[in-house]
Amino acid sequence: MNLFRAFALITFLAVPAMAADPCCATGDLGLVVERTTGTLLVVDRSDHASIAKITGLGDLSHASLTYSPDERFAYVFGRDGGLTKVDMLTHSIAARVIQAGNSIGGAISDDGKLVAVSNYEPGGIRVFDAQSLEMVADIPMNSKTIGLVDAPGRRFLWVTWDTGEAWMADFSGPKMVLTKLGDIGENPYDAVISGDGRTYLIGLFGEKGVVAIDLWADQPKPVRFLQDYGKTEDDLPVYKMPHLQGWAFTDGQLVLPAVGQHELLWVNREALKEIARTPVHGQPVFIIAQPASPYVWVNFAMPLNDTVQVVDTRTHKVVKTLTPGPGVLHMEFAPRGAEVWISVRDANKVAVYDTHSFEKTNEIAAQSPSGIFFTARAHRNGL
Amino acid sequence: MRNLLRHILIVVLFGTPASAGVSDQRVLELKHMVLQDCGSCHGLTRKGGLGGPLTYEALKDTPPEVLESTILNGIPGTAMPRWRPLLSEDDARWIVKYLLKEEPQ
Numbered sequence: 001m002n003l004f005r006a007f008a009l010i011t012f013l014a015v016p017a018m019a020a021d022p023c024c025a026t027g028d029l030g031l032v033v034e035r036t037t038g039t040l041l042v043v044d045r046s047d048h049a050s051i052a053k054i055t056g057l058g059d060l061s062h063a064s065l066t067y068s069p070d071e072r073f074a075y076v077f078g079r080d081g082g083l084t085k086v087d088m089l090t091h092s093i094a095a096r097v098i099q100a101g102n103s104i105g106g107a108i109s110d111d112g113k114l115v116a117v118s119n120y121e122p123g124g125i126r127v128f129d130a131q132s133l134e135m136v137a138d139i140p141m142n143s144k145t146i147g148l149v150d151a152p153g154r155r156f157l158w159v160t161w162d163t164g165e166a167w168m169a170d171f172s173g174p175k176m177v178l179t180k181l182g183d184i185g186e187n188p189y190d191a192v193i194s195g196d197g198r199t200y201l202i203g204l205f206g207e208k209g210v211v212a213i214d215l216w217a218d219q220p221k222p223v224r225f226l227q228d229y230g231k232t233e234d235d236l237p238v239y240k241m242p243h244l245q246g247w248a249f250t251d252g253q254l255v256l257p258a259v260g261q262h263e264l265l266w267v268n269r270e271a272l273k274e275i276a277r278t279p280v281h282g283q284p285v286f287i288i289a290q291p292a293s294p295y296v297w298v299n300f301a302m303p304l305n306d307t308v309q310v311v312d313t314r315t316h317k318v319v320k321t322l323t324p325g326p327g328v329l330h331m332e333f334a335p336r337g338a339e340v341w342i343s344v345r346d347a348n349k350v351a352v353y354d355t356h357s358f359e360k361t362n363e364i365a366a367q368s369p370s371g372i373f374f375t376a377r378a379h380r381n382g383l
Numbered sequence: 384m385r386n387l388l389r390h391i392l393i394v395v396l397f398g399t400p401a402s403a404g405v406s407d408q409r410v411l412e413l414k415h416m417v418l419q420d421c422g423s424c425h426g427l428t429r430k431g432g433l434g435g436p437l438t439y440e441a442l443k444d445t446p447p448e449v450l451e452s453t454i455l456n457g458i459p460g461t462a463m464p465r466w467r468p469l470l471s472e473d474d475a476r477w478i479v480k481y482l483l484k485e486e487p488q
Contacts (some may be wrong), residue, residue, distance in 0.1 A: 035427060036418065036419075036427060059426065059427060059428050059430075060427075061422055061423070061426050061427035061428070061432070062423065062426075062432060079426055079427070079428075079430075079432060080428075080430070102426070102430065102431060102432065104432065104433075120431070120432060120433070121431070144433070161433070187462070189462070205462060206460075236468075237457060237464030237465045237466070237468065238462070238464050239420065239464055239469075240420075240423060241424075241433070241462065302420055303469060327419070345419065346415075346419075368419070
């Protein structure tokens, strides 16, 4: 009788016990790319801890990733053409395909159903079912593709490095509709979409100027502005391409890296005119807006890559200079901006800073860390 | 003893072939640079990216002096910068030898 009662009790209690199991939340997790070893660290943002290491992802130089809408899965885009679906809960690889010879980045559609990959070899774009990783579209471009982003309405946008064109693929209907948005100029090196989904901004390496495409227009087309922006013969050589995912859109302004120079460029977003310049420590690589604040954070190309600067978007002045250590590659903010995680490649660590006190609050060991990606990215378009 | 002397003489006269004119400390820095900074564009496994591949297969038919000059002077009109502000001619010579000899892991 007692045994029976105990058994019933266990059966009865088992369900609530499972529901209380704290295993199943991913909202404060993230992934850190360890690029030389081809591994990913799973990190816990609240605990400032690395909780697992995932191997078997191939060549992760210049790797980036994006998250499923439920923050359960990460889609990792490796240099070797590998597309890997990583399970954030079990810390394991859920699926993996080698979809090209050499790839550079990817994006997930706004509904989370499609994953697109940008390829250098053989070039073009390939689109996959996010569940199965089966290919649903192959879009050859006869060029390396760059600056692939998602746009609202199951659309993807990208530019072509070799041929200087902007393209859009629309998957909202029963058949994909492919549209050339226009010729943009020589060697676009990256592109980014604004958080409101309106502006697709493209940086040119081969000639001067910046290109904006208004995606809210009935017929989106490229508009060239900042005619003098860009590299000239006399500039310093560019040792690292700026990353435009960091182009901050903030308070009616755009902040751009002045290619080859030690400057930030501020542009009035409405008029598309330069309004200020800020001399900074080195050639900017990422310029990232600290959420819910008037500040942007900037890191720099080698050999001046041990430093991070904080710039006030109201005064365009540097308000803080930090030296996290040698080889600062990337910065990722907590979604509400309270802290920033900074990868310090040559010190083999990720440093965590409080954004209000600028104090370093923690360090997490990582092997040659590059990109840091928190799962909150799942809910931001263009990431 | 004689062997040791001979060895010293050889080292003094010819240096270690791969590191002529480059200190041991500099060799470590250059290896790091090839992996991390060349690797940013050419891939950590040197199979190419925005820049072309730097594998033995891709480089073997180009004269070493041309490769050295490409490193130091860049390729105008492309994303390949001139590295002369950061590298000496000895550094460039060492890197070319290293690329032609050593396959990445």
